Amino acid sequence: MTTSTPSPRKYYFLKTRSLPGAHKYDNFYLRLHGDGVEDIVLTPGRPIYLRAFDEPAPAATIPSTEAGVGTSIKFISTKSGDRQWSLALGQPRDFVGWEPVRIVAAAEDEEAEAGARWVRKSDLAAGGLREEFEALEWDAGSSEENGKGEWKGWMVCEWVHGHPQLFWVTGMSDSRGKELKMPTFCERVELVKEAVGESVDVSA
Numbered sequence: 001m002t003t004s005t006p007s008p009r010k011y012y013f014l015k016t017r018s019l020p021g022a023h024k025y026d027n028f029y030l031r032l033h034g035d036g037v038e039d040i041v042l043t044p045g046r047p048i049y050l051r052a053f054d055e056p057a058p059a060a061t062i063p064s065t066e067a068g069v070g071t072s073i074k075f076i077s078t079k080s081g082d083r084q085w086s087l088a089l090g091q092p093r094d095f096v097g098w099e100p101v102r103i104v105a106a107a108e109d110e111e112a113e114a115g116a117r118w119v120r121k122s123d124l125a126a127g128g129l130r131e132e133f134e135a136l137e138w139d140a141g142s143s144e145e146n147g148k149g150e151w152k153g154w155m156v157c158e159w160v161h162g163h164p165q166l167f168w169v170t171g172m173s174d175s176r177g178k179e180l181k182m183p184t185f186c187e188r189v190e191l192v193k194e195a196v197g198e199s200v201d202v203s204a
Contacts, residue, residue, distance in 0.1 A: 011051040012193040020123050022187050025156040033161055038102040041163035049077040057114030071116040089168050092149035097180030098167040115139040136191040157186040
């Protein structure tokens, strides 16, 4: 009888990719603010220790039946042994159109639903050539009616941390039932992978 060998983790950096016509926050890397703050901030340089990887979730925790949904985005720090963290979306609030994206301790996984999916996309790159890439999208697991909003994309703003901060657009409405407009000082982005070039055997 043979047993399957777990696949090695494929580590990557998470970074931004600007939408066509925008460029302010292109090619910025996601990192944890730290000092007790779980918010994600962006910097032009690679994180020194933080690495991301995909972890398929058990079927019972998958919030959607759509193909490609059911993955958690996990993180390790190369200086913190086997500790893990998870990408988590801040809980939507009434009449607020965007919420922070955070990196939380793995013990708080109830905040970090396995809603990640990588979607193949393409757009025009420099020189007018069409470039293909995989972008991170999210299934929030429910709609505004039951309090979780609907993922409408990623947004970066100059906020309170001294670095650009990452938010998710919740699709929540204002008091008149209209979708809230993005602030003029913010910009929509895609989230993409950049390979680290290293792997770890998860069976070790």
